[in-house]
Amino acid sequence: MLKIAVLVSGGGTNLQAIIDAIDNHKLTGVTIELVVSNKDDAYALTRANDHGITGICIRPKDYADKDAYGRYLAEFLKDHEIDLVVLAGFLVVLPECFIDEFENRIINIHPSLIPSFCGDGFYGLKVHEAALARGVKVTGATVHYVDKGCDTGPIIMQKAVYVEPGDTPEILQRRVMEQAEWVILPQAIQNIANRQIR
Ligand code: GAR
Numbered sequence: 001m002l003k004i005a006v007l008v009s010g011g012g013t014n015l016q017a018i019i020d021a022i023d024n025h026k027l028t029g030v031t032i033e034l035v036v037s038n039k040d041d042a043y044a045l046t047r048a049n050d051h052g053i054t055g056i057c058i059r060p061k062d063y064a065d066k067d068a069y070g071r072y073l074a075e076f077l078k079d080h081e082i083d084l085v086v087l088a089g090f091l092v093v094l095p096e097c098f099i100d101e102f103e104n105r106i107i108n109i110h111p112s113l114i115p116s117f118c119g120d121g122f123y124g125l126k127v128h129e130a131a132l133a134r135g136v137k138v139t140g141a142t143v144h145y146v147d148k149g150c151d152t153g154p155i156i157m158q159k160a161v162y163v164e165p166g167d168t169p170e171i172l173q174r175r176v177m178e179q180a181e182w183v184i185l186p187q188a189i190q191n192i193a194n195r196q197i198r
Helices: 013-023 043-050 066-079 096-101 125-134 169-193
Strands: 002-008 030-037 055-057 084-087 106-110 138-145 155-162
Touching: 002 013, 002 043, 002 169, 013 030, 013 043, 013 169, 030 043, 030 066, 030 169, 043 055, 066 096, 084 169, 106 169, 125 169, 138 169, 155 169
Parallel strands: 002 030, 002 084, 030 055, 084 106
Antiparallel strands: 106 138, 138 155
Protein backbone atom coordinates (compact mmCIF):
# COMPACT_ATOMS: atom_id res chain seq x y z
CA MET A 1 0.00 0.00 0.00
CA LEU A 2 1.43 3.39 -1.04
CA LYS A 3 0.84 5.84 1.80
CA ILE A 4 0.38 9.36 0.50
CA ALA A 5 0.13 12.77 2.16
CA VAL A 6 -1.73 15.39 0.14
CA LEU A 7 -0.60 18.98 0.75
CA VAL A 8 -3.18 21.67 -0.02
CA SER A 9 -3.85 25.39 0.32
CA GLY A 10 -7.37 25.94 -0.95
CA GLY A 11 -10.49 24.35 -2.34
CA GLY A 12 -9.04 20.88 -2.70
CA THR A 13 -10.73 19.76 -5.92
CA ASN A 14 -7.60 17.81 -6.84
CA LEU A 15 -7.67 16.17 -3.41
CA GLN A 16 -11.32 15.31 -4.14
CA ALA A 17 -10.32 13.74 -7.46
CA ILE A 18 -7.88 11.47 -5.62
CA ILE A 19 -10.47 10.59 -2.94
CA ASP A 20 -13.07 9.80 -5.64
CA ALA A 21 -10.62 7.71 -7.66
CA ILE A 22 -9.85 5.61 -4.56
CA ASP A 23 -13.57 5.30 -3.66
CA ASN A 24 -14.38 4.22 -7.24
CA HIS A 25 -11.52 1.68 -7.24
CA LYS A 26 -9.91 3.47 -10.18
CA LEU A 27 -6.91 4.19 -7.97
CA THR A 28 -5.80 1.09 -6.10
CA GLY A 29 -3.02 0.19 -3.69
CA VAL A 30 -2.98 3.78 -2.42
CA THR A 31 -4.18 5.25 0.86
CA ILE A 32 -4.43 8.93 1.81
CA GLU A 33 -2.82 8.92 5.21
CA LEU A 34 -2.87 12.67 5.80
CA VAL A 35 -4.04 15.96 4.35
CA VAL A 36 -1.86 18.92 5.37
CA SER A 37 -2.81 22.54 4.72
CA ASN A 38 -0.86 25.73 5.34
CA LYS A 39 -4.16 27.56 5.84
CA ASP A 40 -6.65 26.69 8.57
CA ASP A 41 -9.66 27.81 6.49
CA ALA A 42 -8.80 25.70 3.42
CA TYR A 43 -11.95 23.91 2.26
CA ALA A 44 -9.72 20.95 1.43
CA LEU A 45 -9.54 20.25 5.20
CA THR A 46 -13.34 19.93 5.28
CA ARG A 47 -13.18 17.51 2.36
CA ALA A 48 -10.62 15.42 4.28
CA ASN A 49 -12.72 15.47 7.43
CA ASP A 50 -15.88 14.47 5.50
CA HIS A 51 -14.04 11.39 4.30
CA GLY A 52 -12.57 10.40 7.65
CA ILE A 53 -9.06 11.42 6.61
CA THR A 54 -6.84 13.18 9.15
CA GLY A 55 -6.57 16.82 8.09
CA ILE A 56 -4.16 19.15 9.82
CA CYS A 57 -3.04 22.73 9.41
CA ILE A 58 0.69 23.43 9.72
CA ARG A 59 1.45 27.11 9.07
CA PRO A 60 4.88 28.44 8.03
CA LYS A 61 4.32 31.57 10.12
CA ASP A 62 4.30 29.47 13.31
CA TYR A 63 7.97 28.56 12.75
CA ALA A 64 11.12 30.65 13.10
CA ASP A 65 11.87 30.44 9.37
CA LYS A 66 11.20 28.41 6.23
CA ASP A 67 13.85 25.81 7.14
CA ALA A 68 12.38 25.22 10.60
CA TYR A 69 8.98 24.80 8.96
CA GLY A 70 10.39 22.39 6.37
CA ARG A 71 12.20 20.33 9.00
CA TYR A 72 9.08 20.05 11.15
CA LEU A 73 6.91 19.10 8.18
CA ALA A 74 9.40 16.46 7.02
CA GLU A 75 9.61 14.91 10.50
CA PHE A 76 5.82 14.93 10.81
CA LEU A 77 5.39 13.12 7.48
CA LYS A 78 8.19 10.67 8.29
CA ASP A 79 6.53 9.89 11.64
CA HIS A 80 3.45 8.90 9.62
CA GLU A 81 5.60 6.75 7.30
CA ILE A 82 4.54 8.67 4.19
CA ASP A 83 5.82 7.16 0.93
CA LEU A 84 4.74 9.92 -1.46
CA VAL A 85 3.99 13.62 -0.94
CA VAL A 86 1.40 14.99 -3.37
CA LEU A 87 1.28 18.77 -3.79
CA ALA A 88 -2.30 19.43 -4.90
CA GLY A 89 -2.66 23.19 -5.05
CA PHE A 90 -0.12 23.67 -2.25
CA LEU A 91 1.12 27.22 -2.70
CA VAL A 92 4.10 27.21 -0.32
CA VAL A 93 7.55 26.79 -1.90
CA LEU A 94 9.13 24.01 0.16
CA PRO A 95 12.68 24.58 1.45
CA GLU A 96 15.61 22.48 0.24
CA CYS A 97 15.85 20.62 3.57
CA PHE A 98 12.36 19.22 2.94
CA ILE A 99 13.15 18.25 -0.67
CA ASP A 100 16.29 16.43 0.57
CA GLU A 101 14.25 14.35 3.04
CA PHE A 102 11.72 13.30 0.36
CA GLU A 103 13.93 13.27 -2.71
CA ASN A 104 12.08 11.75 -5.71
CA ARG A 105 9.04 11.23 -3.51
CA ILE A 106 7.26 14.56 -4.06
CA ILE A 107 4.97 15.27 -7.02
CA ASN A 108 3.10 18.43 -7.99
CA ILE A 109 0.18 19.26 -10.27
CA HIS A 110 0.62 22.46 -12.27
CA PRO A 111 -2.16 23.99 -14.40
CA SER A 112 -0.22 24.49 -17.66
CA LEU A 113 1.89 22.53 -20.10
CA ILE A 114 5.33 23.00 -18.55
CA PRO A 115 7.63 24.70 -19.62
CA SER A 116 4.95 27.26 -20.53
CA PHE A 117 3.47 29.50 -17.84
CA CYS A 118 5.35 28.04 -14.89
CA GLY A 119 7.95 29.04 -12.32
CA ASP A 120 7.98 31.92 -9.89
CA GLY A 121 4.67 33.77 -9.68
CA PHE A 122 2.72 31.34 -11.87
CA TYR A 123 0.08 29.70 -9.73
CA GLY A 124 -3.69 29.28 -9.71
CA LEU A 125 -5.67 31.75 -11.80
CA LYS A 126 -2.52 33.71 -12.72
CA VAL A 127 -1.46 30.83 -14.97
CA HIS A 128 -4.68 31.00 -16.97
CA GLU A 129 -4.59 34.82 -17.14
CA ALA A 130 -1.11 34.58 -18.64
CA ALA A 131 -2.14 31.87 -21.11
CA LEU A 132 -5.09 33.97 -22.33
CA ALA A 133 -2.95 37.14 -22.49
CA ARG A 134 -0.42 35.30 -24.70
CA GLY A 135 -3.20 34.01 -26.91
CA VAL A 136 -2.27 30.33 -26.81
CA LYS A 137 -4.83 28.00 -28.38
CA VAL A 138 -3.84 24.94 -26.38
CA THR A 139 -2.98 24.75 -22.70
CA GLY A 140 -3.29 21.91 -20.18
CA ALA A 141 -1.81 20.49 -17.00
CA THR A 142 1.38 18.76 -15.91
CA VAL A 143 2.25 16.35 -13.11
CA HIS A 144 5.95 16.46 -12.30
CA TYR A 145 8.42 15.45 -9.65
CA VAL A 146 9.48 18.29 -7.39
CA ASP A 147 13.15 19.20 -7.29
CA LYS A 148 14.87 22.25 -5.79
CA GLY A 149 13.79 24.54 -8.61
CA CYS A 150 10.34 26.01 -9.18
CA ASP A 151 8.37 23.70 -11.55
CA THR A 152 11.66 22.33 -12.96
CA GLY A 153 11.49 18.66 -11.92
CA PRO A 154 11.08 15.72 -14.32
CA ILE A 155 7.70 15.60 -16.06
CA ILE A 156 5.57 12.53 -15.31
CA MET A 157 2.40 13.21 -17.27
CA GLN A 158 0.75 15.99 -19.29
CA LYS A 159 -2.66 16.50 -20.87
CA ALA A 160 -3.60 19.19 -23.36
CA VAL A 161 -6.82 21.24 -23.25
CA TYR A 162 -8.16 23.58 -25.96
CA VAL A 163 -8.67 27.26 -25.26
CA GLU A 164 -12.12 28.26 -26.57
CA PRO A 165 -13.26 31.64 -27.92
CA GLY A 166 -14.70 33.76 -25.11
CA ASP A 167 -12.79 31.98 -22.35
CA THR A 168 -12.23 33.90 -19.13
CA PRO A 169 -9.45 32.83 -16.74
CA GLU A 170 -12.10 31.25 -14.52
CA ILE A 171 -13.75 29.30 -17.35
CA LEU A 172 -10.37 28.11 -18.64
CA GLN A 173 -9.24 27.14 -15.13
CA ARG A 174 -12.34 25.00 -14.68
CA ARG A 175 -11.88 23.27 -18.07
CA VAL A 176 -8.21 22.55 -17.36
CA MET A 177 -9.18 21.05 -14.00
CA GLU A 178 -12.02 18.92 -15.38
CA GLN A 179 -10.30 17.71 -18.54
CA ALA A 180 -6.71 17.46 -17.35
CA GLU A 181 -5.83 17.91 -13.67
CA TRP A 182 -8.46 15.62 -12.15
CA VAL A 183 -7.56 12.97 -14.74
CA ILE A 184 -3.77 12.93 -14.74
CA LEU A 185 -3.11 13.43 -11.01
CA PRO A 186 -4.79 10.15 -9.94
CA GLN A 187 -3.24 8.42 -13.01
CA ALA A 188 0.26 9.58 -12.10
CA ILE A 189 -0.20 8.38 -8.51
CA GLN A 190 -1.42 5.01 -9.84
CA ASN A 191 1.65 4.71 -12.06
CA ILE A 192 3.92 5.44 -9.11
CA ALA A 193 2.04 2.93 -6.92
CA ASN A 194 2.43 0.35 -9.71
CA ARG A 195 6.14 1.17 -9.89
CA GLN A 196 5.73 2.05 -13.57
CA ILE A 197 7.76 5.21 -13.01
CA ARG A 198 11.26 5.31 -11.67
C1 GAR B 1 -5.05 23.78 -9.20
O1 GAR B 1 -5.44 24.34 -10.42
C2 GAR B 1 -3.57 23.46 -9.22
O2 GAR B 1 -3.13 23.01 -10.47
C3 GAR B 1 -2.98 24.81 -8.90
O3 GAR B 1 -3.81 25.32 -7.88
C4 GAR B 1 -5.14 24.84 -8.08
C5 GAR B 1 -5.63 24.23 -6.78
O4 GAR B 1 -6.98 23.85 -6.88
N1 GAR B 1 -1.62 24.70 -8.51
C6 GAR B 1 -0.69 25.59 -8.85
O5 GAR B 1 -0.94 26.61 -9.48
C7 GAR B 1 0.73 25.26 -8.40
N2 GAR B 1 1.69 26.07 -9.06
P1 GAR B 1 -7.63 22.82 -5.86
O6 GAR B 1 -7.31 23.31 -4.46
O7 GAR B 1 -9.10 22.92 -6.15
O8 GAR B 1 -7.06 21.46 -6.14
